[in-house]
Amino acid sequence: MQTALISGAGVAGTAAAYWLDRFGWRVTMLERAETLRTTGQNVDVRGAGRDVIRRMGLDDRIAASGTGEVGTRFVDARGRTVAEFPAGTGDSDGATAEREILRAQLVAALDDVLPDRVEHRFGDAITAVGQHGDRVEVTFQHGRPQSFDILVIAEGIRSDTRDLVLPGRVHIRDLGQYIAYGAIPRLDRDDRWWNWLPAGRGRAVMLRPDNLGTTRASLAFLAPPEGLERLEPDRQIARLREVFADHPGPARRILDALAGDHGDFYLDRVAQVRLPSWTSGRIAVVGDAAYCPSPISGMGTSLALTGGYILAGELATWRDHRDALRRYEERMRPYVAKAQQLPPGAPRLANPRTRAGVALFNTGLRLAASRPARALGGRLFTPPAESIDLPDYGLIRHG
Numbered sequence: 035m036q037t038a039l040i041s042g043a044g045v046a047g048t049a050a051a052y053w054l055d056r057f058g059w060r061v062t063m064l065e066r067a068e069t070l071r072t073t074g075q076n077v078d079v080r081g082a083g084r085d086v087i088r089r090m091g092l093d094d095r096i097a098a099s100g101t102g103e104v105g106t107r108f109v110d111a112r113g114r115t116v117a118e119f120p121a122g123t124g125d126s127d128g129a130t131a132e133r134e135i136l137r138a139q140l141v142a143a144l145d146d147v148l149p150d151r152v153e154h155r156f157g158d159a160i161t162a163v164g165q166h167g168d169r170v171e172v173t174f175q176h177g178r179p180q181s182f183d184i185l186v187i188a189e190g191i192r193s194d195t196r197d198l199v200l201p202g203r204v205h206i207r208d209l210g211q212y213i214a215y216g217a218i219p220r221l222d223r224d225d226r227w228w229n230w231l232p233a234g235r236g237r238a239v240m241l242r243p244d245n246l247g248t249t250r251a252s253l254a255f256l257a258p259p260e261g262l263e264r265l266e267p268d269r270q271i272a273r274l275r276e277v278f279a280d281h282p283g284p285a286r287r288i289l290d291a292l293a294g295d296h297g298d299f300y301l302d303r304v305a306q307v308r309l310p311s312w313t314s315g316r317i318a319v320v321g322d323a324a325y326c327p328s329p330i331s332g333m334g335t336s337l338a339l340t341g342g343y344i345l346a347g348e349l350a351t352w353r354d355h356r357d358a359l360r361r362y363e364e365r366m367r368p369y370v371a372k373a374q375q376l377p378p379g380a381p382r383l384a385n386p387r388t389r390a391g392v393a394l395f396n397t398g399l400r401l402a403a404s405r406p407a408r409a410l411g412g413r414l415f416t417p418p419a420e421s422i423d424l425p426d427y428g429l430i431r432h433g
């Protein structure tokens with residue numbers, strides 16, 4: 035039986051683990067955190083990603099765990115509606131996807147369908163990797179060194195193991211924006227829309243529903259890198275207070291709530307990952323670690339699901355791992371290239387700096403939401419989630 039070590043129990047890691055196990059591999063899943071990570075906000079499952087979920091028998095569960103968001107609504111500083119875009123009704127359309135779920139609930143659902151024979155190892159991480167003959171030899175922070183047939187790196191955008199095995203190869207394409215996310219107490223006036231307020235000076239304030247009785251809040255602002263993502267939450271929140279100081283109302287409500295409880299608070303730079311090759315010998319990189327398209331694309335989760343499925347399917351199909359890893363890249367590259375193509379000027383144009391810029395942006399939104407624009411079939415906010423044919427790898431069932 036072939037063996038795989040998967041490092042990172044996020045979306046890509048759990049999807050790859052499920053499929054490798056289904057195809058008859060012995061799988062060990064390593065996660066740096068002590069448990070599955072429970073933070074994160076609304077993520078979209080679209081197109082081919084949704085097909086993978088269906089093939090795992092999880093579509094109904096994901097539907098039942100949906101956030102209940104009915105669409106995306108742009109509002110002005112007084113809370114008046116500027117433009118509304120109802121949620122998608124198919125596999126891929128809409129800024130709010132038909133299958134939208136909290137990241138933690140998606141990862142929990144993916145993990146729940148892993149059989150017990152998939153070994154979970156929490157609270158450990160890789161410190162060294164060597165490739166000798168036909169084995170990958172791995173050294174861990176805590177556990178004993180071990181060797182595997184294949185190492186899959188699924189550690190997300192800031193992957194350490196990727197940087198260890200492919201030093202100097204990754205290019206993080208910075209998109210000039212910070213986004214902070216958190217869960218805050220729900221108020222009666224919070225509705226089921228993704229309420230998006232362009233707040234001027236390159237800022238945005240967003241409130242979204244969830245299925246846990248809280249409200250999901252985001253604060254975004256354009257700025258050059260200043261290392262904010264590496265600071266403690268208290269200092270991050272203090273900086274956000276400076277950035278949104280002139281903006282009472284929702285921004286202050288969000289920051290007051292997060293200052294009291296930052297259990298679910300998360301701040302990062304908006305960025306994409308570009309990696310010239312996603313494989314090296316018997317090592318493959320998958321999901322955000324290899325090809326993060328950024329949260330702006332709405333495609334990160336679908337790429338992670340699809341990448342995990344295709345990587346596992348190709349490894350099950352080819353006798354020689356070199357053929358399998360080459361096919362994984364060939365199948366995924368064009369899909370990833372499309373997903374990483376952001377709308378022109380993103381995120382700058384969607385976050386105007388001046389009052390006139392906000393007014394112009396709102397005019398554009400009203401036009402895009404108008405009946406004639408919709409009648410013309412305007413597929414605004416519809417990412418290229420279906421632009422890949424998912425092979426049907428004949429399932430080898432065991433157990």
Ligand SMILES: Cc1cc2nc3c(=O)[nH]c(=O)nc-3n(C[C@H](O)[C@H](O)[C@H](O)COP(=O)(O)OP(=O)(O)OC[C@H]3O[C@@H](n4cnc5c(N)ncnc54)[C@H](O)[C@@H]3O)c2cc1C
Pocket residue numbers: 041042043044045046047064065066067071073074075076077137158159160188189190191192193194195215300320321322323329334335338
């Ligand atoms: C805590 C968190 C919150 C997020 N919140 C949002 C959000 O609100 N909106 C959004 O659009 N996207 C969010 N994302 C990103 C989103 O999950 C991904 O874009 C997408 O689902 C692709 O998933 P992935 O499995 O490739 O990476 P991720 O979901 O980032 O998962 C990577 C996993 O690897 C683990 N890991 C990292 N380094 C190591 C290591 N050295 N050794 C072992 N394990 C390691 C991490 O703990 C994590 O469990 C979040 C990611 C994380 C980790």
